[in-house]
Amino acid sequence: xxxxxxxxxxxxxxxxxxxxxxxxxxxxxxxxxxxxxxxxxxxxxxxxxxxxxxxxxxxxxxxxxxxxxxxxxxxxxxxxxxxxxxxxxxxxxxxxxxxxxxxxxxxxxxxxxxxxxxxxxxxxxxxxxxxxxxxxxxxxxxxxxxxxxxxxxxxxxxxxxxxxxxxxxxxxxxxxxxxxxxxxxxx
Numbered sequence: 361x362x363x364x365x366x367x368x369x370x371x372x373x374x375x376x377x378x379x380x381x382x383x384x385x386x387x388x389x390x391x392x393x394x395x396x397x398x399x400x401x402x403x404x405x406x407x408x409x410x411x412x413x414x415x416x417x418x419x420x421x422x423x424x425x426x427x428x429x430x431x432x433x434x435x436x437x438x439x440x441x442x443x444x445x446x447x448x449x450x451x452x453x454x455x456x457x458x459x460x461x462x463x464x465x466x467x468x469x470x471x472x473x474x475x476x477x478x479x480x481x482x483x484x485x486x487x488x489x490x491x492x493x494x495x496x497x498x499x500x501x502x503x504x505x506x507x508x509x510x511x512x513x514x515x516x517x518x519x520x521x522x523x524x525x526x527x528x529x530x531x532x533x534x535x536x537x538x539x540x541x542x543x544x545x546x547x
Contacts, residue, residue: 406519406521408517408538408539408541410514410515410516410539410542411514411515412514412544413512416513416514416544420463421504422453423461423463423464424454424457424465424466424504425456425457425458425459425462425465425466425507426456426466427459427467428467430468431468431470432471432472433472437498438468441500441532441536444533444535445468445536447533447536448536448543449466452540459507464513465504465506466502466503466504467503467505468500468502469500470498470501471498472496472498472499473496473497473499474494474495475494475521476492476493476494477492477493477495478492496521496522497521497522498519498521498522498532498535499519500517500539501515501516501518502514502515502536503515516540516542516543517539518535518539520535
């Protein structure tokens with residue numbers, strides 16, 4: 361019975377498979393390198409990000425009303441954040457009115473999480489070995505919505521470590537202030 365693959369074809373396939381293995385190995389090495397670069401040992405980036413609807417004329421918006429959002433579990437932080445948002449909107453010329461006659465609806469959401477500093481785990485003193493520094497981080501989001509369709513016309517998100525959630529009034533004001541620096545009519 362004749363061989364299905366002549367010797368020359370089998371040799372060609374070997375070189376094809378070995379080339380495939382080399383490509384696979386290089387791809388894996390590049391992937392692992394990129395994964396290390398992305399995950400790294402650095403602290404998370406805390407920043408403010410914003411999105412705006414390019415068709416909305418923000419200078420024509422003058423009134424707002426609150427609508428249901430997703431408040432966090434800490435009512436004290438929520439009250440401080442809502443008060444800071446009210447102040448920032450007032451500073452931009454908005455007036456609070458009832459929902460039937462407003463230009464935009466405002467929704468707010470918050471999340472409080474605990475981040476862990478893994479570098480502090482490695483550098484901790486011998487009597488504290490095994491304990492990493494933990495700290496609270498707030499995520500705040502504000503949405504300005506078109507009242508009829510309820511589509512976003514502006515949304516902004518901030519992630520920031522909190523020095524002390526119980527006494528962080530000034531810090532929450534600063535975070536909300538940074539958020540509203542991204543407001544489109546400012547640009």
